[in-house]
Amino acid sequence: MSRLLQERAVHVVGIGMHPYQFPSETPYVHLGLTAVREALKDAGLQWPQVQAAFVGTAAIGMAAGRVMLRHLGSTGLSVTQVENASASGSSAFRLACQAVASGEHDVVLAVGVDKTGHARRASGSDGLSTLSPTSNLPVAKFALLARRYLRDGGLNIEALARVAVKNHGNASLNPYAQFRKPRTLEQVLASPKVAGELTVQQCCPRGEGAAAVIVASAAAIARLGLSRTRSPRVIASVSISEKLGRGDVPPIVQMVRDSSLAALEQAGIAASDLNMVELHDAFSIEEIVYGEAIGVSKPGEGAHDLARGDTAIGGRCAVNASGGLIGMGHPIGPTGVGQIAEITRQMRSEATGRQHPNTRLAMAHMIGLGSVAIAHVLQKTD
Amino acid sequence: MTTSPLMPAWGVDHLPTLLAHCRRCGTYTFPSNAWGCRECGDDTLDKVPMPQTPRLRNFITVYGDVAPGLTSPVVVGEVEIAPGVVEEALIAVADESQLKLDMPMEAIGADSADTQRGLRFRPLKAQR
Ligand SMILES: [Zn+2]
Numbered sequence: 329m330s331r332l333l334q335e336r337a338v339h340v341v342g343i344g345m346h347p348y349q350f351p352s353e354t355p356y357v358h359l360g361l362t363a364v365r366e367a368l369k370d371a372g373l374q375w376p377q378v379q380a381a382f383v384g385t386a387a388i389g390m391a392a393g394r395v396m397l398r399h400l401g402s403t404g405l406s407v408t409q410v411e412n413a414s415a416s417g418s419s420a421f422r423l424a425c426q427a428v429a430s431g432e433h434d435v436v437l438a439v440g441v442d443k444t445g446h447a448r449r450a451s452g453s454d455g456l457s458t459l460s461p462t463s464n465l466p467v468a469k470f471a472l473l474a475r476r477y478l479r480d481g482g483l484n485i486e487a488l489a490r491v492a493v494k495n496h497g498n499a500s501l502n503p504y505a506q507f508r509k510p511r512t513l514e515q516v517l518a519s520p521k522v523a524g525e526l527t528v529q530q531c532c533p534r535g536e537g538a539a540a541v542i543v544a545s546a547a548a549i550a551r552l553g554l555s556r557t558r559s560p561r562v563i564a565s566v567s568i569s570e571k572l573g574r575g576d577v578p579p580i581v582q583m584v585r586d587s588s589l590a591a592l593e594q595a596g597i598a599a600s601d602l603n604m605v606e607l608h609d610a611f612s613i614e615e616i617v618y619g620e621a622i623g624v625s626k627p628g629e630g631a632h633d634l635a636r637g638d639t640a641i642g643g644r645c646a647v648n649a650s651g652g653l654i655g656m657g658h659p660i661g662p663t664g665v666g667q668i669a670e671i672t673r674q675m676r677s678e679a680t681g682r683q684h685p686n687t688r689l690a691m692a693h694m695i696g697l698g699s700v701a702i703a704h705v706l707q708k709t710d
Numbered sequence: 711m712t713t714s715p716l717m718p719a720w721g722v723d724h725l726p727t728l729l730a731h732c733r734r735c736g737t738y739t740f741p742s743n744a745w746g747c748r749e750c751g752d753d754t755l756d757k758v759p760m761p762q763t764p765r766l767r768n769f770i771t772v773y774g775d776v777a778p779g780l781t782s783p784v785v786v787g788e789v790e791i792a793p794g795v796v797e798e799a800l801i802a803v804a805d806e807s808q809l810k811l812d813m814p815m816e817a818i819g820a821d822s823a824d825t826q827r828g829l830r831f832r833p834l835k836a837q838r
Pocket residue numbers: 732733734735736737747748749750751752
């Protein structure tokens with residue numbers, strides 16, 4: 329993949345969303361089609377021009393793609409469903425990029441769509457037992473990580489709560505976000521405790537929604553008369569899984585470090601070149617720890633950078649300008665695709681009300697249960 | 711199997727075989743019926759008890775009823791049960807005030823020697 333994306337340019341030509349929302353009776357087909365139709369319109373494409381579709385979903389069930397996409401017309405395109413836990417959408421996007429970069433296709437859709445409540449985790453079916461009912465539960469794992477981070481850094485709970493304040497604030501400016509209310513530090517701290525230092529408002533909500541992104545080759549952009557300057561280029565795509573821990577660095581943090589470093593190397597840039605990062609803040613601690621692992625902040629300085637506004641919209645490197653998983657929501661299948669939509673919107677200067685100035689280089693980073701990590705770097709097209 | 715001097719009894723007269731020990735590379739894997747060595751993948755594994763006194767490496771209180779079978783509030787710890795094997799485990803204390811980082815622990819309450827079902831940890835008697 330590393331050379332493929334350099335040899336054959338892949339651009340994001342269209343984006344579309346169905347707002348993330350609390351669980352409802354709305355069929356997933358409606359959620360998904362809303363996002364896909366918006367992405368087609370945004371790109372200026374007709375459905376028959378799309379040659380392949382990758383559908384990221386974790387909870388809907390088998391064959392979600394064709395059941396949904398046939399309502400756009402039965403064109404016979406390639407349809408593949410992708411499940412990779414929280415990284416389902418990111419993985420669908422990666423496969424869409426590969427399909428274009430490899431030369432197999434010119435115009436490819438990645439759509440993430442999900443409903444809440446039906447996902448089953450394989451970790452309960454491996455025939456093995458654990459020492460605690462929390463062992464496969466992210467909230468306990470990240471509360472433990474938070475406790476360690478605060479202890480090692482001599483920090484208090486407010487350092488974590490500021491992540492939620494920033495991201496709820498960003499989400500309040502995002503019409504696609506599940507939460508639309510700014511929250512104060514006092515509110516975040518006073519919300520019910522879940523585990524360790526994590527309160528409810530520092531945790532992502534359960535929800536549903538959809539996000540769609542259409543990628544195309546430079547040749548297709550020229551041939552179909554699409555806008556080149558509205559179409560950021562994907563300059564890195566990396567996928568790895570967790571290795572055993574070594575030393576004091578928790579395996580999940582090492583995985584974020586390794587995946588983001590590989591993506592930066594593939595893009596030929598340094599972490600300090602990034603103007604924007606969208607990352608997996610299912611729990612507040614993740615944003616601080618991953619920000620350091622990616623290199624947005626120096627080790628141990630993530631909380632300090634956040635307090636100083638470095639990671640706010642308008643700061644040195646905006647982290648989760650969308651509102652992140654905590655504020656925008658985390659419907660699983662759509663989440664990673666939604667990150668790409670947000671970055672694209674920002675690079676086009678179309679993020680009304682929450683525009684981060686001069687976004688030229690951005691990373692979308694996602695992790696998934698298990699654990700897996702997917703990293704993409706996008707570059708503004710002049 | 712006899713009770714190791716490092717390992718206090720936990721209700722029966724021998725220790726639970728919590729771990730798999732790799733004949734090829736010597737790595738410990740949890741649990742003992744793991745399908746392969748987490749380091750090298752070899753499947754020639756021996757079921758063994760904890761080779762050291764378990765140590766409490768981290769702990770929190772879980773407040774919400776976040777998992778089936780969990781009555782909150784409950785203290786959950788990260789316990790090093792073998793070199794490099796740190797597992798989340800239930801800590802049998804009333805609250806966190808009885809805990810100190812890196813303190814030695816003892817296992818209690820498993821249903822039988824061959825299962826970790828029901829197993830919890832508490833501070834080693836001398837520490838309580
Ligand atoms: Zn081995």
